[in-house]
Amino acid sequence: MNDKFAQNEQVIAVVGLGQLGRGIAACCLARGFAVVGVDREQKNRDLFRKFLPEAVAHCLEAGVIESGDAGEWQDRLELSEDLAPTSRACLVIESIAEDMPAKKQLLREIEAVVDEGVLIGSNTSAFPISDLQEGCKYPERVFGMHWSSHGHVTRFLELTPGEQTSAQTMACAKEIAERLGKEPAVLKKDIAGFLCNRIAYAMYREAVHLLESGVADAEAIESSFRNSVGLWAPMCGPLRLIDVMGGGAFYAESIKGVLPTLASSTELQDTLESFIDQNAKGPKNNIGFFDYEEDDAEKWAERFTAAILSTKKYQDQHIPCDSPASAKKTVMVP
Ligand SMILES: NC(=O)c1ccc[n+]([C@@H]2O[C@H](COP(=O)([O-])OP(=O)(O)OC[C@H]3O[C@@H](n4cnc5c(N)ncnc54)[C@H](O)[C@@H]3O)[C@@H](O)[C@H]2O)c1
Numbered sequence: 001m002n003d004k005f006a007q008n009e010q011v012i013a014v015v016g017l018g019q020l021g022r023g024i025a026a027c028c029l030a031r032g033f034a035v036v037g038v039d040r041e042q043k044n045r046d047l048f049r050k051f052l053p054e055a056v057a058h059c060l061e062a063g064v065i066e067s068g069d070a071g072e073w074q075d076r077l078e079l080s081e082d083l084a085p086t087s088r089a090c091l092v093i094e095s096i097a098e099d100m101p102a103k104k105q106l107l108r109e110i111e112a113v114v115d116e117g118v119l120i121g122s123n124t125s126a127f128p129i130s131d132l133q134e135g136c137k138y139p140e141r142v143f144g145m146h147w148s149s150h151g152h153v154t155r156f157l158e159l160t161p162g163e164q165t166s167a168q169t170m171a172c173a174k175e176i177a178e179r180l181g182k183e184p185a186v187l188k189k190d191i192a193g194f195l196c197n198r199i200a201y202a203m204y205r206e207a208v209h210l211l212e213s214g215v216a217d218a219e220a221i222e223s224s225f226r227n228s229v230g231l232w233a234p235m236c237g238p239l240r241l242i243d244v245m246g247g248g249a250f251y252a253e254s255i256k257g258v259l260p261t262l263a264s265s266t267e268l269q270d271t272l273e274s275f276i277d278q279n280a281k282g283p284k285n286n287i288g289f290f291d292y293e294e295d296d297a298e299k300w301a302e303r304f305t306a307a308i309l310s311t312k313k314y315q316d317q318h319i320p321c322d323s324p325a326s327a328k329k330t331v332m333v334p
Helices: 003-007 021-028 043-062 069-074 084-088 100-113 129-133 167-179 196-212 218-226 238-244 250-261 270-279 296-318
Strands: 009-017 034-038 077-080 091-094 119-123 142-144 158-161
Touching: 009 021, 009 084, 021 034, 021 043, 021 069, 034 084, 043 069, 043 077, 043 296, 069 077, 077 084, 084 100, 100 119, 100 129, 119 167, 129 142, 142 167, 158 167, 158 270, 196 218, 196 270, 238 250
Parallel strands: 009 034, 009 091, 034 077, 091 119, 119 142
Antiparallel strands: 142 158
């Protein structure tokens, strides 16, 4: 890594301004960075510009910022169809669709434009970072940077080292993540699906198993989960829950009895397999676990946003971050 990192410290580039990239770029703007937003589709660059007032409103409502407007954010934004302006950035975040060859190709193209000292984070959902690093010129500066939807508001970020990622890169990544208002979960090892998706996928497998086994209908599975896990999840994760809601001895005893009956198949279940064949998109094409009306996709999107905004406010009031979002630190130059 070299001085280019320090020199470009205030500029972050986001490549891919789709569902996820939009929130990532808005997060960087909300936290005062200048942003280079790259998308090969003019339509998606336009959509991002249109999204800015909404993103500002979300950030104001959730207390991410105290003041600000889309005009001021635009002054710090450069949109581009190609990678050339990413040379100004200290960090390039790739957020194109989940396609391994396309992501590997893009990493090579980014490396051809940026200097050696520029960090590259990949917002892959589930690809091992070590695989993405193959063929990179400087694999030590490539790391996993896994965001969730509404990245401009949430605290979520998983930082994952590939086999070749340097410790310095991870230290810098953590520091930038904190400047972006995140509570980064830093993994010690590269593993497919990282943390939250692995935990979630185990849960999804069990939910589908309960449905397929005729134990309960989809409505019952939903209400049971929503009204139990849904209540405590904004407060704590499963390990803390075991500690504070009965203790490990109690939980271990009850888990021991149920464990042999839990879903453990390594094959995709029939229902999920059939969803691939049908291109199921839930409320968007009325193929999924439930039946949907025409405006349900929009209704669920609104509910999702409302849940995220209120959860952020709840967490800021009751669950302070160990590293406060407002902490402005100097980024270490490796
Ligand atoms: N959707 C989710 O809930 C979610 C959650 C976490 C992480 N992710 C991950 O985030 C990444 C992006 O997902 P998404 O849902 O935003 O995808 P998306 O398809 O909505 O957006 C991808 C964008 O990248 C652009 N693009 C594609 N190739 C490009 C290239 N070579 N150069 C410039 N622009 C290019 C496309 O035009 C599009 O706008 C994926 O790796 C996905 O797995 C998704």
